Every structure is written in structure tokens, then in C-alpha cells.
Amino acid sequence: xNARILAATxxxxxRQLRHDRRTVALLVAVPAALLTLVxxxxxxxxxxxxxxxTFDRVALVMLGIFPFVIMFLxxxxxxxxxxxTGTLERLLTTPLGKLDxxxxxxxAFGLAATVQAAVAAGVAYWVFDLDTAGxxxxxxxxxxxxxxxxxxxxxxxxxxxxxxxxxxxxxPVVVVPQLLLCGLFVARDQMAGWLQAVSDALxxxxxxxxxxxxxxxxxxxxxxxxxxxxxxxxxxxxxxLAATTLRRRSG
Amino acid sequence: MDDAIAVRDLVVDRGRRRVLHGISCAVPRxxxxxxxxxxxxxxxxxxxxxxxxxxxxxxxxTVLGQPAGSAALRHRVGYLTQAPSxxxxxxxxxxxxxxxxxxGRGHAEAEQAIRDVGLASAAGQLVxxxxxxxxxxxxxxxxxxxxxxxxxxDEPTVGQDPVLRADLWARFHAMAxxxxxxxxxxxxxxxxxxxxxLLLIREGRLxxxxxxxxxxxAAGVDDLDEAFLRLIRASEAAPAGTGEAA
Numbered sequence: 001x002n003a004r005i006l007a008a009t010x011x012x013x014x015r016q017l018r019h020d021r022r023t024v025a026l027l028v029a030v031p032a033a034l035l036t037l038v039x040x041x042x043x044x045x046x047x048x049x050x051x052x053x054t055f056d057r058v059a060l061v062m063l064g065i066f067p068f069v070i071m072f073l074x075x076x077x078x079x080x081x082x083x084x085t086g087t088l089e090r091l092l093t094t095p096l097g098k099l100d101x102x103x104x105x106x107x108a109f110g111l112a113a114t115v116q117a118a119v120a121a122g123v124a125y126w127v128f129d130l131d132t133a134g135x136x137x138x139x140x141x142x143x144x145x146x147x148x149x150x151x152x153x154x155x156x157x158x159x160x161x162x163x164x165x166x167x168x169x170x171x172p173v174v175v176v177p178q179l180l181l182c183g184l185f186v187a188r189d190q191m192a193g194w195l196q197a198v199s200d201a202l203x204x205x206x207x208x209x210x211x212x213x214x215x216x217x218x219x220x221x222x223x224x225x226x227x228x229x230x231x232x233x234x235x236x237x238x239x240x241l242a243a244t245t246l247r248r249r250s251g
Numbered sequence: 252m253d254d255a256i257a258v259r260d261l262v263v264d265r266g267r268r269r270v271l272h273g274i275s276c277a278v279p280r281x282x283x284x285x286x287x288x289x290x291x292x293x294x295x296x297x298x299x300x301x302x303x304x305x306x307x308x309x310x311x312x313t314v315l316g317q318p319a320g321s322a323a324l325r326h327r328v329g330y331l332t333q334a335p336s337x338x339x340x341x342x343x344x345x346x347x348x349x350x351x352x353x354x355g356r357g358h359a360e361a362e363q364a365i366r367d368v369g370l371a372s373a374a375g376q377l378v379x380x381x382x383x384x385x386x387x388x389x390x391x392x393x394x395x396x397x398x399x400x401x402x403x404x405d406e407p408t409v410g411q412d413p414v415l416r417a418d419l420w421a422r423f424h425a426m427a428x429x430x431x432x433x434x435x436x437x438x439x440x441x442x443x444x445x446x447x448x449l450l451l452i453r454e455g456r457l458x459x460x461x462x463x464x465x466x467x468x469a470a471g472v473d474d475l476d477e478a479f480l481r482l483i484r485a486s487e488a489a490p491a492g493t494g495e496a497a
Binding site: 004005008009011012015016019020085086087089090091092093094095096248249250251 | 264265266302303304305306320325326328330332334335336337338339340341345349350352353354355377393397
């Protein structure tokens with residue numbers, strides 16, 4: 001990797017995003033709009049005694065899931081465009097390294113996700129009185145790492161798609177199982193053993209658990225840091241695997 | 252070592268089809284070499300092999316003394332793909348600055364490259380809003396911006412108006428005079444006369460590798476179009492040609 005090329009690539013991806021105002025507006029507004037929906041869905045639900053309200057429980061997890069899903073989609077399409085428009089092949093004839101490109105995307109979309117997560121968390125805390133025992137800063141940190149996980153998986157999956165139609169199909173394949181098994185719908189310890197084992201292998205499960213730790217404990221717990229480390233490890237693994245799918249030579 | 256590119260017995264398959272059937276040729280330094288041939292003759296495949304993005308079946312390609320595709324060559328070779336490959340959602344200037352940065356060049360070089368391709372007045376426009384000809388010139392600017400020693404240009408003048416085409420060819424010769432090596436493909440024979448040296452390929456085989464004057468002399472006609480036609484006929488009639496030409 002080369003710091004100058006990495007910075008140039010990050011800046012280029014952000015500039016492309018800046019020219020696409022509608023995408024920026026969607027990135028910032030959609031999570032907040034969906035949180036509003038969640039708030040009114042659960043507005044009249046009774047809160048079980050001694051437990052967080054359903055909105056608090058669901059909204060906290062959603063703050064981590066939205067950036068993951070959205071960044072997965074945005075990245076897989078962006079990378080697919082690099083492949084189909086020929087810019088990827090051209091980039092690979094320049095001094096740019098494969099990791100410069102992949103980390104450039106990771107950093108650029110990670111920055112975009114920071115803005116997105118901050119806005120969504122702001123709405124959740126200030127407008128809808130989200131209550132977490134731990135700090136909102138940790139919630140945003142975990143949300144950003146989730147977003148970068150989405151970016152890394154999107155970069156990896158785009159290698160297996162030749163068209164946009166195929167790329168969007170990876171969302172039900174890669175994202176939906178992680179949503180179903182992450183512990184939002186059914187607590188992980190109440191799942192069948194084999195489902196728990198699958199859930200244990202999926203990175204989003206750790207991200208959700210980290211958020212739940214922040215929700216339940218005033219200070220960051222060891223389990224939260226462990227979970228966050230697992231997610232960060234999954235990000236690095238996906239990026240390295242994505243690098244191996246970038247071939248300078250093709251037939 | 253005098254040649255910028257040396258190709259030896261290059262065989263390339265794309266899918267199940269053999270695209271290049273053992274081509275050997277050389278491209279001299281500091282000159283404009285034209286790679287001429289009809290669409291589908293293997294020009295793009297040969298160029299991709301030279302920049303090192305093509306999987307080759309056999310033979311070798313040596314570029315500036317190193318195997319094609321070597322990491323060290325990426326600083327020294329500029330490549331213009333046939334379909335313009337720049338970011339449609341960035342301006343011309345943003346594209347040029349990005350590719351400049353990849354080669355360690357700055358904003359001044361980016362502006363120079365934009366001027367060299369005649370896009371100064373469109374520098375602030377999004378590439379996606381440009382005409383087809385401007386779009387491909389934006390792509391050309393990004394191939395030249397790194398000021399590489401060797402420039403591989405796949406049909407750089409297609410769709411350009413005649414005045415601009417003449418300007419671009421003057422630019423190519425100025426670069427060659429300054430020591431840059433250029434390999435320029437075209438399927439328009441009237442561009443052949445502008446080259447210092449010609450490679451003619453047809454159906455994946457090399458038919459001529461000479462200066463325009465020598466090609467004319469060998470065919471015995473003044474018109475290059477006619478000269479090529481005669482060379483093709485001669486190569487098909489020769490026993491050395493393969494059976495499939497018949």
C-alpha cells in the first residue's frame with residue numbers, strides 16, 4: 001500500500017459520492033426515516049417490567065444494521081461499475097495496489113457511514129428518547145464498524161457478480177441470513193443448537209451483541225471489545241479475500 | 252534493448268478461440284508505431300498483452316527490458332483502453348487529477364494533459380455529460396497524465412473531428428520526438444501514413460512490420476490501403492500461410 005495513492009483513491013470515491021446528491025440524501029435520511037417507522041410501530045407496546053422498552057431494544061440493533069445493509073449494497077454496485085466500465089482493468093495497469101483500492105473504498109464509505117450513523121443516532125437519542133446504559137459514542141463506533149463490514153463484504157461479493165441484477169441478488173444471500181440469525185428476532189441462546197452454531201459464524205451476530213452490551217452496561221465491557229474485535233477481524237479477512245479476487249490478468 | 256517492446260511467438264486464446272497465432276514483432280523506442288488491422292483482428296488483445304492484463308497461452312512479451320506486466324512497469328506505461336474508461340460521475344479535471352496522483356504527478360500535470368487533448372474548456376464538466384469524442388479524449392488525458400515512457404493507445408482518434416485528429420497526431424509526434432514510445436492502434440488506413448512504423452495484423456497474424464515507405468515499396472503501389480490489400484492477398488496465396496485462410 002502507498003499512502004499517497006490510498007488518499008487519492010479515498011478522495012476520488014468521496015468525490016464521486018459528492019456528485020451524486022440524491023445518493024447522499026438517501027444515505028443520510030433513510031435510516032432516520034426507518035427509525036421513525038420503528039418508533040411508531042412499537043409506540044403502544046407495553047414494556048415488560050425491569051426490561052428495556054421494545055423500541056429501545058430494536059432501535060439500538062437497527063442503528064447497527066442499517067449502515068451494514070446500505071453500505072453492502074452501495075459498495076457492491078460501485079465495485080461492479082469499476083469492473084463493467086473498464087476502470088478497474090485500467091487501474092490495475094497503474095501503480096495502484098489492490099489494497100489501495102479496497103481500503104480506499106473502505107475508508108471513503110466508512111466516513112460516509114460515520115455521518116449516516118451520527119445522524120441516525122442523533123434522531124434516535126434526541127427525537128425518540130432512545131435509552132442506553134452505555135455511551136452513544138460507542139453505539140456510533142460500532143455502527144461505523146458494521147458499515148465497514150458491509151463495505152468489505154460488498155467488495156468481496158461484487159467479484160462473483162457480472163451484472164447489477166446478480167449483484168443485488170447477493171443481498172438476500174449474504175445479508176438476510178445474518179439479519180435473521182443475529183439475535184434481533186429470536187435471542188441467540190433460544191435458537192436450536194445448529195442455528196446457534198451458524199449464528200456464531202456470522203459476523204453481524206457479534207456486532208449486534210456488542211450493541212446490546214452497550215445498551216445494558218454503563219461502561220464498555222470486555223465482551224463488547226471482544227465482539228468488536230471479531231467484527232474488525234471479519235472486515236480484514238473479507239478485504240484480503242477480495243484482494244485475491246482482483247486479477248490483473250484476465251482471459 | 253533498443254526496442255521498447257519485443258513480442259516473441261505470442262499465442263493468445265480468448266475463450267475457445269485462438270486470437271493471436273504466434274505473433275513476433277518489435278516496437279522501436281521514441282517513435283510512433285501504428286497497429287493497423289480490421290476490427291476483430293487481434294489489435295486490442297495484442298495491446299492488452301503488452302500492458303500485462305491479458306492471460307497469454309504461449310510466447311513472451313518484453314516491455315522496456317522487463318516481462319510485460321511487471322510491477323516496475325506500471326510507473327512507466329500508460330494505457331488507453333478502446334472503450335473510454337474514466338469515471339463518468341467525476342469532472343474531467345477530477346479524473347485527470349486522480350490518475351495523475353496514481354503516478355505521483357500533481358495538479359499542473361493534470362491541467363497540461365487536459366490542454367493536450369483539447370479539453371481545457373470542458374475541464375469542469377462531468378464526463379458523463381460530454382460528447383462521445385470528448386469522453387474518449389478525457390480517457391486519453393488520463394493515459395498521458397503520468398508522462399509515461401511508453402504509451403499504448405487503443406483507437407485514440409475514433410469519432411474525433413478531422414482538425415482534432417490532426418492535432419492529436421501532431422501531439423503524438425511531439426511526444427515521440429521527446430523520447431516517448433507510442434503504440435497506436437487504428438482500423439482507419441489513412442492514419443497509417445502518419446506513423447513512423449507499421450504493424451499490420453489480420454486474423455491474429457502479422458502481415459507487415461515495416462515503415463510506411465517500405466510497405467508501399469514492397470507492394471509496388473503508393474496508396475497504403477491498396478498496398479495492404481496486396482500484402483493480404485500475397486500472404487493468403489503464399490504456401491507459408493495456414494490452410495484456414497483459403
